[in-house]
Structure formats: structure tokens, C-alpha cells
Amino acid sequence: MSQVYLLRHAKAAWPSPGQKDFDRTLDTDGIEAARILGQELRRAGLKPEIVVCSAAIRAQQTLEYLDLEPPFVLEQSEKLFSGGPDAYLMAIRMAGLEHENASSIMLVGHNPMMEELAIALAGRGKPPSHPNFESGFPTAGLAVIQFDGPLAEIRPGTGTLQAFFSPSTHH
Known part of the structure; x- marks a missing residue:
């Protein structure tokens, strides 16, 4: 049994003139949404390894x-900025191979990759029924998808959407 948390970054400010997309920072709404989401995760007892x-x-x-409770293994990935959904899936599998005893992973990344991966993993025939999810994967949106097997063997269409958190569901 394993869990994958797919978290799209919170709302960011538009780039200022000459600023790279990579360097955009969160705006005040984004900071608040991330804090609230962190509280929700603690309340629900959800904690990635x-x-x-x-x-x-x-x-x-x-x-x-988000202020996740330690301990957890943290890795930074350039591929989650520049890569497609395949790079996201590969990140999950590679982490599963490197940390065989871990059964949960969180990816913090970007759209459209988050949304495409969530839909692919949660089973093609049954897209998640969350209304916000169908109209896109909102900033600070988090899909929690459960799998029967280990992280290293996760494949599209084999997961079940367990929970979906988004800023609009917090208020």
C-alpha cells in the first residue's frame, strides 16, 4: 500500500519585468493557502515520508x-520544473527504488503536469469527481492517490483518488 501526494504550488505573483518564470514568488493569497493546506494535512494525519x-x-x-512535520526525506528536482508528466512519474518510481521502505511521497510541482499525472494515475475510466479538479487543478491543490503496490511500481490507471484538497474547500 502506498500513497502519492500531488501538490501544485500555491498562487504566485506575476513576474516583474525581466524576472524569469522560475524565480516567481508566492503572493499573499498563495502563502495563506499553503499555510491552511499544511494545517489540513496535520488535522487529517497525512504526512509524506x-x-x-x-x-x-x-x-x-x-x-x-506548508510546514510539514519532520522527519521526511527532501529532494529538489529541476525536472519537476522543466519536465512533463513522465518526469513526474519517474521521480516517484526512482524515489521508491532509493527508499524501499517508504510508502508515501509528495511531489510539489506545476501544471499542466500535476493535473495530467493525477488523472492518469487515478484510473482512466473514473476521473476524480471533485468539481474543482474537473475544471483544472487549482494552485495549492493537493490530490492524494492510493496504490496497492510499492512506489517503485506505480503505473498509470492503478491508483484511487483518496482525497482532494484545494483552497476553495478550506473556507
């Missing part, structure tokens, strides 16, 4: 404001 976070500033800040 491994966190793979995009190297982009807004993803790093989202993780920081």
Missing part, C-alpha cells in the same frame, strides 16, 4: 509554508 520539490522558487516557498 519523501518530498520531491520543484527547484522553482514558488514551489520551494509552498513547501516551506
Whole structure:
């Protein structure tokens, strides 16, 4: 039994002139949403053993404001910024191979990869029924998907959406 947490970074400010997309920071709404989501996770008793976070500033800040309870293994990944859904799936499998005893992982990344991966993993015939999810994967949205097998063997279409958190469900 394993769990994959797919977290899209919280709301970021638009880039200022000359600023790279990579360097965008969270705005005040994004900071608040990440804090609230962290509280929700603690309340629900959800805690990943491994966190793979995009190297982009807004993803790093989202993780920081989430304030996850230690201990967890933290890895930064440039591929979660520049790669497609396949890179995200590979990150899950590689972490599962490196940490065989771990049964939960959180990816902190970007759309459209998050949404595409969540839909692919949670089973093709039954897309998640959460209304916010169907209209896109919101910033600070978190899909928790459960699998029967270990992280290293996760394949598309084999997961079950266990929970979906988004800022609009917190208020």
C-alpha cells in the first residue's frame, strides 16, 4: 500500500519585468493557502515520508509554508520544473527504488503536469469527481492517490483518488 501526494504550488505573483518564470514568488493569497493546506494535512494525519520539490522558487516557498512535520526525506528536482508528466512519474518510481521502505511521497510541482499525472494515475475510466479538479487543478491543490503496490511500481490507471484538497474547500 502506498500513497502519492500531488501538490501544485500555491498562487504566485506575476513576474516583474525581466524576472524569469522560475524565480516567481508566492503572493499573499498563495502563502495563506499553503499555510491552511499544511494545517489540513496535520488535522487529517497525512504526512509524506519523501518530498520531491520543484527547484522553482514558488514551489520551494509552498513547501516551506506548508510546514510539514519532520522527519521526511527532501529532494529538489529541476525536472519537476522543466519536465512533463513522465518526469513526474519517474521521480516517484526512482524515489521508491532509493527508499524501499517508504510508502508515501509528495511531489510539489506545476501544471499542466500535476493535473495530467493525477488523472492518469487515478484510473482512466473514473476521473476524480471533485468539481474543482474537473475544471483544472487549482494552485495549492493537493490530490492524494492510493496504490496497492510499492512506489517503485506505480503505473498509470492503478491508483484511487483518496482525497482532494484545494483552497476553495478550506473556507
